[in-house]
Amino acid sequence: MASWFGWGEPYHRCAQRSPADVVTDTLMLELSWQMKEAERMQRERDNEYRRLQTGVDYGWLASYPRSTYDITAGERLALEDLCAKIHPSYCGAVMLRFRQVVVENEPEVQEVSSLLRSVLMEALDRMKEEEEAKRLSRQWNNKRAMSASLMTFRSRVRINPFGSGSEVKTVSGDVERGLDKAERAKRVWSMPEFRNGKAI
Numbered sequence: 001m002a003s004w005f006g007w008g009e010p011y012h013r014c015a016q017r018s019p020a021d022v023v024t025d026t027l028m029l030e031l032s033w034q035m036k037e038a039e040r041m042q043r044e045r046d047n048e049y050r051r052l053q054t055g056v057d058y059g060w061l062a063s064y065p066r067s068t069y070d071i072t073a074g075e076r077l078a079l080e081d082l083c084a085k086i087h088p089s090y091c092g093a094v095m096l097r098f099r100q101v102v103v104e105n106e107p108e109v110q111e112v113s114s115l116l117r118s119v120l121m122e123a124l125d126r127m128k129e130e131e132e133a134k135r136l137s138r139q140w141n142n143k144r145a146m147s148a149s150l151m152t153f154r155s156r157v158r159i160n161p162f163g164s165g166s167e168v169k170t171v172s173g174d175v176e177r178g179l180d181k182a183e184r185a186k187r188v189w190s191m192p193e194f195r196n197g198k199a200i
Helices: 009-016 019-054 073-084 088-105 109-156 171-176 181-187
Strands: none
Touching: 019 073, 019 088, 019 109, 073 109, 088 109
16 A cells, blocks of 8 residues: 555655765755745845835735746756765765855855856865875875885895895805815806916
8 A cells, every 4th residue: 555655655755866966966955945035045145235216114914925036947857967976975065155155245146046057166175185195195205115125135135245144155155165176166067268368
């Protein structure tokens, strides 16, 4: 019976929504609300102007529709595309910035969408800068880790000519340690032997 009335549908729809969809819906609802507010403020300014001109307030007689202005479908799609690029962690900051810009500029209803666009572009630029800073920081940390491991490797591999044990073997080192003549002869068996200035 619940399926007849579709009681379970909103829950499933919410469960399937991506974070980008949630951000887009939230910011577009904010745009719609700000446009309605801008339109209301514009009507109040117009009524105040007429009252000052005529000296009579007929505003209480007028009934206004809820909203008379809407953005075009192309502009809506472009804004939704920008909203979808905003990371969810930036959504609240974008909304606060948008509200601040609207309060500072007191825009006409036609200008509200362009204000949102500028705020979105500003947020996307900031996101890009922070991503670049993180990438450079990761590269720098990787270089530090590599140089630290290289220094550790260098400190472990040291050649000590006066030490004993696992240092690099050389012919001169063998001579200094006094290896017998036969052992040294094995090392140079391919060299010709010179006697009295003549090669044998």
